[in-house]
Amino acid sequence: MSESDIPGKPDEQGSSDDEVTQPLAEQTPTEPTTPYEGLPTYAPPGSDFPLPATPPAPEEPKDAAPQASPAVPPPYESAYGAPYGTQPTEQLPQPEYLSFPPPNPYGGGYDSTPTHRDTRPGLPGWLWPLIAVLSLVVGILGGAIGGALVADNKKDDPGVLQVERRTAAPLADDNASVPAVAQKLLPSTVKIVAEYKGEAQGAAGSGWVFDEEGHVVTNNHVVAEAAEDDGPIDVIDQAGKHHKATVVGRSPVYDLAVLKVDDVAELPPVALGSADQMRVGETVIAVGSPLALSASVTSGIISALNRPVTTGDGDEASFINAIQTDAAINPGNSGGPLANLQGQVIGVNSAIATLGSSSQEGGNLGIGFAIPIEQVQVTVDQILRTGEAQYPVIGVTVKGNAKIDGAEVTEINSGTPAADSDLKVGDVITEVDGRPVTDQTDVVVAIRSHRVTDKVTLTIIRDGETKKIKVGLLAKTG
Secondary structure: OOHHHOOOOOOOOOOOOOOOOOOHHHOOOOOOOOOOOOOOEEOOOOOOOOEEOOOOOOOOOOOOOOOOOOOOOOOOEOOOOOEOOOOOOOOOOOOHHHOOOOOOOOOOOOOOOOOOOOOOOOOOOOHHHHHHHHHHHHHHHHHHHHHHHHHHHHHHOOOOOOOOOOOOOOOOOOOOOHHHHHHHHHHHEEEEEEEEOOEEEEEEEEEEEOOOOOEEEEOHHHHHHHHHHOOOEEEEOOOOOEEEEEEEEEEOOOOEEEEEEOOOOOOOOOEEOOOOOOOOOOEEEEEEOHHHOOOEEEEEEEEEEEEEEEEOOHHHOEEEEEEEEOOOOOOOOOOOEEEOOOOEEEEEEEEEOOOOOOOOOOOOOOOEEEEEHHHHHHHHHHHHHHOOOEEEEOOEEEEEOOOOOOEEEEEEOOOOOOOOOOOOOOOEEEEEOOEEOOOHHHHHHHHHOOOOOOEEEEEEEEOOEEEEEEEEOEEEEO
């Protein structure tokens, strides 16, 4: 904007866009300050504003030349129609509050006679529906075009209203999805019914085909009593066909058992994956026969890894370095496979967390535990080669410590790797191979997750000092 565009500012010729007024104090009055001063006046009815009885004639300048008399105008009437008596030479302005609105052209108001009437021809009646339809079409097209423009403008706008819609076709059968995994695992997963407490079908669980020779992996607690009593064990495949099975070997320490089933040419073995490569939050699928409902599939995520879990009592106690999952696992899922989205088995479902033994507190709570496939492979290999499984120990007895998170050494057995090391009674074990431990269960699980040929490094606290001690492992059968 140039300076000449500013209102009230003189331009180069000295003119101004706005009228310049002098301050009120500098103006010289040229008119009487009292309306019609010195003239007889009257006030119209209902008004306090005085009007002159006879309009004043304009004053002639004293030295001015005589002017020709103008044409006589028509009589001047007041707002009320009465002539002032003398024809004025100049019409006086009417006060604003005495003016009236123009008459209504269509009747009513101050004059019922219209001053203007629309003489244009009206539209034919058949044309109005056509106009309505055309308006609707134009509105729809305008909305579509406007929406397209808004969508195009939102490509770079990360607002919350810009939501991506899925338009892809359904996933193929061989994709990494729960249905695809279910189709792979169901033919290889079996229901197991075994003797329990003298009943031929007292125990029910699940299992899966390990190899083409008909070996089936399950939990030890599913077939433990049948194995001791040489009781019947029945394996039922997805098609409902029954197969008789015998126990090849079992490990109460790891809660695993291997069965041998004849006539299983139609049962394909599963593919094995890796629990070590799984991460918390990954999707997993559990397959089995929960509550005796065969060929059931549930899914969830891995909610924790390396969770120390112990089940059973005494010699039948099991210590598991477990995979924790929220996939629904219930009684009857025991021994069934836990798989990743590639359809590979990464664990054996073994235990669930419960609040109690009553029917209101039992059942699935969204916390289940599976034995990692790495441990399953080691134990199954031992059973298939020797008929029994081994587990490692260091040769100490430990208990929880009230003052320090860890396990206190209360006894060291002679002739064990612990006796040959620098470990002493009273030492508090706080880590096994850098993995923190808080009680005796943690220590036992951490040691039993190794192979018998390994060595472990223990971090201990002795008299307030932290030390690291390397200890070998001793193999025991169980």
